[in-house]
Amino acid sequence: MNKYTVPVIIAILISVLTATAQVGNRFFPEKDLITTGIYYYPEHWNESQWERDIKKIAGMGYEFVHLAEFAWFKMEPQEGKFEFDWLDKVVGLCAKYNLKVLMCTPSAATPVWMRTNYPETFVMDGHYIRSEHGTRGLGSIVNPVYRRFVEKIVTEMARHYGHNENVIGWQLDNEPDAKPDYSPSSQEAFRQWLKKKYQTIEALNAAWGTAFWSQWYSDFDQIIIPNTSLVGWWGNNPHALLDFKRYSADAQAEFLDFEAAILRSHILKEQFVTTNYTAVSTGADPRRTNKLDFATYTAYPNGGSDNIGEQGFRLGNGKVILFAAEYYKTTGGVSGVMEIQPGPVNWGSYNPLLLPGTVRMWLYHTFAAGGKLASSYRFRQINYSAEQYHAGVIQPDGITPSEGGEEYMQFTKEIKELRKKYKPGVTMPAKLAARSTAILWNLENYWTLDRQKQTWQWDTWNYPVKFLEIAKSFGAPADVIPETADLSKYRVVIIPAYEMADSALVKKWSEYAANGGHLIITCRTATKDRMGHFWEAEWAAPISGLIGAHVKATDMLSNNGKGDILMRSAHYRWNNWADLLAPDKSTEALAVFDNQFYKGKTAVVKHKVGKGTVTYIGVDTDDAKLEQDVLRDIYTGAGATTENYPPGIYVYWRDGFYVAVNYSSDNYTMNMPGTASIIIGEKILQPGGVLVWNE
Structure with missing residues (x-):
């Protein structure tokens, strides 16, 4: 990506995104x-x-x-x-x-x-x-x-x-x-x-950490499915349970x-x-x-x-x-x-x-x-x-x-x-291609997070959805992708709480950023290896070089706790999860904690990697205002314009048509260019309403 000008990059993205939309359509x-x-x-x-x-x-x-x-x-x-x-x-x-x-x-x-x-x-x-x-x-x-x-x-x-x-x-x-x-x-x-999977019982014992609480096996025939109903939820082996989830999904x-x-x-x-x-x-x-x-x-x-x-x-x-x-x-x-x-x-x-x-x-x-x-x-x-x-x-x-x-x-x-109004071969508008976004997610990370939330306030399933909602509030086309996907298709790639990772995956992320991509990584990423073990190193060690910072500690507040974060004179509230960051000299601190005993510690950093950027958001907020403001700056820095759709207003483009729907309880007036032609609905989108137009 780095060898092209922004208009050329956008043209490439338009062709790639349009081609991608055709895959699998033979039926x-x-x-x-x-x-x-x-x-x-x-x-x-x-x-x-x-x-x-x-x-x-x-x-x-x-x-x-x-x-x-x-x-x-x-x-x-x-x-x-x-x-x-x-x-x-x-x-x-x-x-x-x-x-x-x-x-x-x-x-x-x-x-x-x-x-x-x-x-x-x-x-x-x-x-x-x-x-x-x-x-x-x-x-x-x-x-x-x-x-x-x-x-x-x-x-x-x-x-x-x-x-x-x-x-x-x-x-x-x-x-x-x-x-x-x-x-x-x-x-x-x-x-x-x-x-x-393991070939030998020794390999399984190492992966499951069976030295803990005398869980050691000498033969595969001794193993029974880990059972929280009989062992108890809190005391069961998280690595064995993760494998049971994997086995069930494979079956x-x-x-x-x-x-x-x-x-x-x-x-x-x-x-x-x-x-x-x-x-x-x-x-x-x-x-x-x-x-x-x-x-x-x-x-x-x-x-x-x-x-x-x-x-x-x-x-x-x-x-x-x-x-x-x-x-x-x-x-x-x-x-x-x-x-x-x-x-x-x-x-x-x-x-x-x-x-x-x-x-x-x-x-x-x-x-x-x-x-x-x-x-x-x-x-x-x-x-x-x-x-x-x-x-x-x-x-x-x-x-x-x-x-x-x-x-x-x-x-x-x-x-x-x-x-009747469909026209074949219509390409995605350049302003949308410039916002092209991917959210990296898989079920295995959901399983390990949900097993060990550490705070009941962690909304495991909806955490990645929060970032999809932010992207849609900007009017961005957004995909939810596996880690095997080609990241170069996207201007922005978001990695929300990707707890289990390895060096090959982190290398792929680094190459994406070095080639001009804009990478956003959040708290609880790369804290474990693929088996769910912590690294025998500092917290989230595989990504410390990538984000240009070190995670020194993690905090969680009570339900009534009122954590404060300061970013560009604006204050944001949190009480779910917070990583205390120590940025490297070459890394920009975007936001700091503004209360608690660690006031002044860094919460969000931005790191230049090659032709691109890596931003690490070390906090999870309920209202997502901090995350939204951080991401908006990234899109702007990537040369993309952004919309400002409120919660519940989703706007898409497909096959030459813009489509908007309204899940909110209030009327919303759509800001449309003078060239827009309404096909279905009205400019004022009522609750439960639909608006279809083209430009």
């Missing part, structure tokens, strides 16, 4: 922008209503129907007896009404005959109690008997529908979660995983790849294979899979949380789609929302009516963030069983659209109008 034509679908469960309803329902789905503007994910009992009512006639009728009705089909493997909901005849196929909890039949997601994914039955049903489905040209793709399982499993099958699988990924491989041996190459991770996926790791074409997510932004302002409890949490939409793109290059609520749910701490327009806003948010598909759960609100109060796009009478259904119809109609 979704660019001109379609986004494809809409709906979950339908024909097994829940009388066959006489199927055609009425499918016709209604088509009339509402949907383009595909999501089928069969929990219908194992219907497709294999008895072991080895497969029945697809009923599903053939529904697939035929979809074709009749010009609806595509997204077929699902049913492995998340096993039939009763499996639990009755093969109880070993179910997971065990931390008290070694076997799960019972009656809900979903209880199959032991490492149990060979369960795997044999999964292989059979997926094979039969693939043979039956794999060459049906009306089937556009397959969803594997449902919301894979890498569930902890303490069953005998999982115990043995865990030991085999450890043998493969989940391998299981999905197992299903995908079965499908791929039978289905058309035009049919995609994906799955629907939860938006907040703390166990399953999509980056561990090898055979998915891309990953999607489920999003339930509103489940009884207060959010922003008086109407926030009716508008939902914007962070849900904000983070998931970027994170899941790292598997396959594209993503979308497979499951989004169309109204109140049944599981929230309370379940309010949504502010009119909210569902449409969520749909536009997924579109704005690059989503290639948007599917809603579910078509009909069910009249019985566990999800009676979970809204559908059709009310319990089976005929009348709900408020969410009406908004979905409005969205599909408006997308069809946007398709």
